[in-house]
Amino acid sequence: MIGTFRSKALKRLWDKAQEKGIKGDHLGRVKAILSMLAAADALKDLNVPGFYLHSLPGRKPVRHSMRITGNWRITFEWSEGAADKIDYEDYH
Known part of the structure; x- marks a missing residue:
């Protein structure tokens, strides 16, 4: 399930295409x-x-990529069956 977005570009794409x-x-x-x-019920579904x-080491709360x-990656936190704080980034 989709929770919240950090990236305005991803939010626009998801909400308004x-x-x-x-x-x-x-x-x-x-x-x-x-x-x-959006379809995932558990992190393993992804x-x-x-x-x-994969999980990003040293980040609290844990972020996944x-x-x-x-x-380029999409990163997010996973909590209670939802992806939160979804971001679009080049973190290398």
Whole structure:
């Protein structure tokens, strides 16, 4: 389930289907990840080959990451069956 967004661009894409702020070559994977987040009941549901779900070390609360491409990721916190504080970032 989708909770809250940190990224305004992701919120616009999810709420209004507006693509502003999302790189064109990322769009397909970003939409796929958001759909997976919306459908997931548990964090393990997001462990899909090719998306490289993993926890980010040293972050409190724990944040998780899914690969878009190259250095770009969607990161989020997982709490009570929902992805919260969802962000679109290049953290490398």
